[in-house]
Amino acid sequence: MVRLEFMGMDFTCVYESLTDAKFPPKDCLLPLISKLLGYAIVAASTTVKLPQIMKIIQHKSVRGLSVLAFEMEVVGYTIALAYCLHKGLPFSAYGELAFLLIQAIILVATIYYFSPRVGNFTWIRALLYCGLAPTILAGKIDPLLFEALYASQHAIFFFARVPQIWENFKNKSTGELSFLTSFMNSLGSIVRVFTSLQEKAPTSVVMGSVVGILTNGAILSQIIMYQKPPKKEKKKD
Numbered sequence: 493m494v495r496l497e498f499m500g501m502d503f504t505c506v507y508e509s510l511t512d513a514k515f516p517p518k519d520c521l522l523p524l525i526s527k528l529l530g531y532a533i534v535a536a537s538t539t540v541k542l543p544q545i546m547k548i549i550q551h552k553s554v555r556g557l558s559v560l561a562f563e564m565e566v567v568g569y570t571i572a573l574a575y576c577l578h579k580g581l582p583f584s585a586y587g588e589l590a591f592l593l594i595q596a597i598i599l600v601a602t603i604y605y606f607s608p609r610v611g612n613f614t615w616i617r618a619l620l621y622c623g624l625a626p627t628i629l630a631g632k633i634d635p636l637l638f639e640a641l642y643a644s645q646h647a648i649f650f651f652a653r654v655p656q657i658w659e660n661f662k663n664k665s666t667g668e669l670s671f672l673t674s675f676m677n678s679l680g681s682i683v684r685v686f687t688s689l690q691e692k693a694p695t696s697v698v699m700g701s702v703v704g705i706l707t708n709g710a711i712l713s714q715i716i717m718y719q720k721p722p723k724k725e726k727k728k729d
Contacts, residue, residue, distance in 0.1 A: 526690030529683050530587070536676060537588030541595035544670040545602055554603050556667015558659045562600050563617060564652035568645050569593040570625050572700065575642040578631045581693060588680065642696060646703050653707035660714040671715050678708040 548554055569592050576586035604610050604618075627633060628641070660666045681704030688698045 523690055526687045530582075530687045530691070533680050533683055533687070534583070534587035534591070536680065537591040540588075540592065540676045540680065541599050541673055543672040544668075545595070545599050547668055547670045548599075548602050548606055551668055552606055553668055554606050556659060556663055556665055556669065557603060558655040559600075559603055559607065559614065561652050561654075561656040561659075562596065562603055563621075564648055566593065566596045566600055567621065568648040568652055569596055570621075570628060571641050571645040571648070574628045574631060575638065575645070576697070577629070578638060579694070581697075582691060586697075588684075646696070646700050649700065650703050650707060653711060657707070657710050657714065660711070660718065665718050666711075666715045669711065669715055671712075671719075674708060674712045674715055678705065678712050681705040681708055 548557075569589055573586065573589040573593055576589060600618075604614070631638070633641075656669075660669070681701050684701040685698060685705070688701055
């Protein structure tokens with residue numbers, strides 16, 4: 493029997509079932525769907541933050557955006573990616589983190605560039621990250637500290653969203669936040685819960701996606717709620 497495998501995905505069982513005019517069994521179909529969705533998330537993640545970056549560049553404004561929120565997001569992605577690499581999880585289970593981290597760094601740099609004023613403390617935070625990130629990504633830290641960092645990663649992502657959610661609530665506006673980026677973040681978190689469970693990822697990984705659903709969903713709902721209706725043009729007499 494010839495096995496039909498591609499990029500870690502086994503199509504043999506599905507092919508045999510369909511050849512016999514039968515619906516593939518759950519134990520055969522769900523892992524394949526999980527892999528396909530995992531790679532779909534990775535592919536989509538290559539552009540997920542581009543709408544937000546382009547909106548800032550287009551309007552030359554960071555109105556309503558919390559700098560600290562996006563900085564903490566970079567830290568969270570760094571820890572999450574380092575942990576998944578350290579645990580040896582399959583690429584389809586975490587690959588989007590690499591692309592999200594790169595885009596998050598570009599996004600923070602864009603926010604710095606278009607911010608009216610960037611204080612010394614902001615540059616100190618940036619330099620501190622540049623100094624520590626390579627060590628964390630290389631996994632050259634104590635295993636217990638690694639576990640502690642990853643456990644704190646959920647709190648980091650949660651509190652990365654809180655300043656932005658509060659900013660939106662306070663201003664009753666979401667400023668330059670991109671609906672498309674927020675929607676893709678929310679959808680990605682939902683799908684990632686399913687794929688993580690199928691890949692038998694650690695519970696901490698699954699919980700990270702659940703936190704993503706809650707926080708990204710809150711921001712997405714604010715964008716919809718605070719969206720201003722288009723102004724109607726007055727008819728000339």
